[in-house]
Amino acid sequence: MTAQTFPASDEKNVLAGSLTVWFDELFSQFDEWFDATKQSVSVFSAGLTIECRSCDSQTLQLIAHGHREIAQNSSPEVKLLHVCNELTPGVAYPIWPFAFFNERDVEKQLLNGRYRFHYFDDLKFWQILDQHSLRGIQFARSPDELPLWENGSPLRNFINWALIQRGAGLVHAGTLGTDRAGVLIAGKGGSGKSGTVIGGLMNDLTSVGDDYVSVTCGKSITASCAFQTLKVDPTGAIRAGIPDEKTQGRALNWQHKFLLNLDDLNSSSDVDPLPIIALLVPRITYAEKTTFKPLSSKEAFVALAPSGVTQMPCARPEMIAHCAKIARSLPAFEMQLGTDATEISTAILKFIEGRKS
Amino acid sequence: MTSYKIAGPDIVFEEFDDDLVVLNLSTGQYFDFNKAAQSLWDVLSCAGDVNEIGRALKNPHDLAPFVEDLIRYQLLAEGSDTQPLSETAIHLLQEITEKPTVDRYDDLADLIVADPIHDVDTQEGWPVLDAKTS
Numbered sequence: 001m002t003a004q005t006f007p008a009s010d011e012k013n014v015l016a017g018s019l020t021v022w023f024d025e026l027f028s029q030f031d032e033w034f035d036a037t038k039q040s041v042s043v044f045s046a047g048l049t050i051e052c053r054s055c056d057s058q059t060l061q062l063i064a065h066g067h068r069e070i071a072q073n074s075s076p077e078v079k080l081l082h083v084c085n086e087l088t089p090g091v092a093y094p095i096w097p098f099a100f101f102n103e104r105d106v107e108k109q110l111l112n113g114r115y116r117f118h119y120f121d122d123l124k125f126w127q128i129l130d131q132h133s134l135r136g137i138q139f140a141r142s143p144d145e146l147p148l149w150e151n152g153s154p155l156r157n158f159i160n161w162a163l164i165q166r167g168a169g170l171v172h173a174g175t176l177g178t179d180r181a182g183v184l185i186a187g188k189g190g191s192g193k194s195g196t197v198i199g200g201l202m203n204d205l206t207s208v209g210d211d212y213v214s215v216t217c218g219k220s221i222t223a224s225c226a227f228q229t230l231k232v233d234p235t236g237a238i239r240a241g242i243p244d245e246k247t248q249g250r251a252l253n254w255q256h257k258f259l260l261n262l263d264d265l266n267s268s269s270d271v272d273p274l275p276i277i278a279l280l281v282p283r284i285t286y287a288e289k290t291t292f293k294p295l296s297s298k299e300a301f302v303a304l305a306p307s308g309v310t311q312m313p314c315a316r317p318e319m320i321a322h323c324a325k326i327a328r329s330l331p332a333f334e335m336q337l338g339t340d341a342t343e344i345s346t347a348i349l350k351f352i353e354g355r356k357s
Numbered sequence: 358m359t360s361y362k363i364a365g366p367d368i369v370f371e372e373f374d375d376d377l378v379v380l381n382l383s384t385g386q387y388f389d390f391n392k393a394a395q396s397l398w399d400v401l402s403c404a405g406d407v408n409e410i411g412r413a414l415k416n417p418h419d420l421a422p423f424v425e426d427l428i429r430y431q432l433l434a435e436g437s438d439t440q441p442l443s444e445t446a447i448h449l450l451q452e453i454t455e456k457p458t459v460d461r462y463d464d465l466a467d468l469i470v471a472d473p474i475h476d477v478d479t480q481e482g483w484p485v486l487d488a489k490t491s
Contacts (some may be wrong), residue, residue: 103382108366297372302387302462309382316382317369324371 002033009292019106023115027130034081034135042076043067044160046170046214046226047273054082058143066154066227078134078162082157086142091279093215094126094139107314116161118313120147129161136161148254152229153212159226159321160312168216168323169315172308174201175207175274176225176348181356182208182274183348184215184330185282186304192282192337198232198240199341200348206269207262212308214243214313215276215324222273230265240341277355279304280331290347300332331355360404360422362436370398381431385466389431396449397423401433404440413442413450420455423457430461 002238020182037053041060045067054065059082085093101119110117124137125147139145149156159168173186174197187193197210208225216222232240237247237258242265247258261320281303295303305323312319330344331352338344367383377398390398392491400410401424411417426435442450 039360104367111366296373296376298376298378298389301371301373301378305380317366320369320371324373328373 005134018085019109019115019117020115023117023128023130025239026128027133027135028100030081030130030135030137030184031310033226034079037081040072041068042062042072044070045155046164046168046224047216048159048162049073049076050078050155050159051076051079052080052082052155055087056082056084056140056143059084059122059140059146061176062151063128063145063154066152066229068225068228074240078136080136080138080157080158080286082138082140084143085139093124093141096121096124103313107316116314118156118157123147127157131161131165135164136284146292149170152251152259154233155226156212156333157313159214160315163214164315164318166216168214169188169311169319169325170308171215171304172212172328173279173304174210175213175269175276176205176345177207177271177274178205178267178349178352179269179271180275181277181352182206182223182269182271183301183352184213184276184279184304184326186279186334187281187283188303188307190284193240195236196335196344196348198230198236198339201230201265201344202231202240202242203342205345205349206271208269208272208274209262214324215322217322217329218263218271221276221326221329223276224273225262225269226290229262230260230262231255232260233257276330277352279327279330280335280351281332282335282337285336285338287336287338290344291336292333292347292351293336295332297327300330301333302329303332358439359407360436360439361401361427361433362404362489363402363436364431364434368432379432384431385463386430387462388432389460391458391461393419393453393455394423394459396453397457398427399451400442400446401427403446404436404438405442405446406439409442410450413447414453415451416453419442419456423459424467428461431487 034053039057040051040054041058041064042051043063052060054060075157098117101121107118114130114132120129123145124141129136163169173184174193175182175184176197185193185196197207201207208223209227210225210230214224214226233256246260246264250258253259270354279300301324304327305320309316309319368381370377370379375392377395379388379390411420414420
């Protein structure tokens with residue numbers, strides 16, 4: 001990759017209001033740059049084979065850690081190029097010409113077009129996907145200047161945008177399951193979602209994700225693992241009974257949580273995609289026993305949609321529609337949580353087995 | 358002739374059984390429409406002529422306050438392109454017997470409108486909002 005191959009993106013390119021023209025120009029050279037970049041990592045995520053190439057080995061390592069690494073595939077479904085400015089001297093780094101990035105204006109500009117795009121202005125971090133060819137480019141200034149969420153869920157936007165092309169999408173929900181079926185667990189912050197998932201994992205349930213999972217609505221609803229990572233705060237780790245050796249020596253992330261891997265807890269589901277039979281919305285009630293109360297599909301939608309929709313840029317209409325479809329298709333229940341993690345997990349296991357039989 | 362249109366791309370809606378849920382992503386509010394309100398929303402949002410809509414309704418006096426509410430909630434805006442009502446639309450309006458109602462909810466507003474990067478509590482992360490924001 002040479003300096004000359006990159007277009008000198010200047011204010012005029014973007015100010016012309018024609019992001020698409022600039023993206024066309026950028027992607028016309030994608031294959032040449034991709035072929036010229038030799039370091040790569042191949043991963044399997046959310047049912048997609050993804051190859052990411054970059055001169056930045058630190059970021060490639062982070063991507064490999066966040067996903068299931070696979071052998072290089074001759075024809076990956078998604079090709080991504082991570083361009084690190086610091087390690088690619090002379091490359092003209094694109095400049096966003098406005099003081100702020102107005103996500104909704106840009107989304108409007110690109111609506112129904114070929115590209116999806118997000119820009120994180122604090123770090124001048126770019127992500128652009130050509131959704132027709134599933135080729136994407138990510139620009140970062142240095143290996144240490146990735147948005148914090150990329151540690152736990154690397155390439156999240158690209159994965160979501162690629163899934164949308166298949167009629168699927170990421171949802172902001174955890175999962176728990178058995179070797180036959182599972183449930184989605186969604187809810188507002190503080191509702192007990194994370195604690196329920198971690199508690200379940202320590203009590204013989206499995207999971208395909210604790211925070212974001214890929215959900216496909218076909219004849220049935222299935223969830224697939226999008227990220228291998230698992231977040232738990234130190235108190236939650238003790239409460240859930242996670243052995244000390246799993247967390248010792250690990251640094252806390254930006255949310256002051258340990259970033260573990262599903263395999264660390266032997267809790268990665270062997271069943272992927274996992275058939276989903278219900279949506280559970282936890283509520284902390286301090287009751288003696290965990291109970292389940294039916295919710296309407298409208299209530300399920302309101303529990304599932306808002307946080308995912310707001311965290312997934314350049315895809316709001318599709319995310320709303322996707323969450324609505326899930327909410328219409330699945331029976332939903334408010335899960336009034338007991339206080340003991342083992343009791344809660346047993347109740348979820350009985351719930352799954354009861355509905356499956 | 359007066360007509361209305363959906364106020365913009367921040368207004369999204371989904372139907373669930375007999376309920377319509379409308380989200381205003383710019384204010385973070387969401388709205389629960391009953392069946393009558395849903396029928397009126399369907400016709401109004403397709404630029405139906407308000408006078409014609411009023412004539413088709415059994416209780417035309419319900420229309421003006423309903424439209425006022427939707428404008429106040431920034432769900433509808435005045436349109437410039439008025440469309441004649443179809444037979445289907447007229448039939449839909451004639452079927453309305455109950456008063457159209459819209460329940461407004463603010464409880465997710467912080468979550469919907471907040472910037473998931475800048476507005477979150479740095480200790481807890483999304484979706485716990487920073488005290489300055491909430």
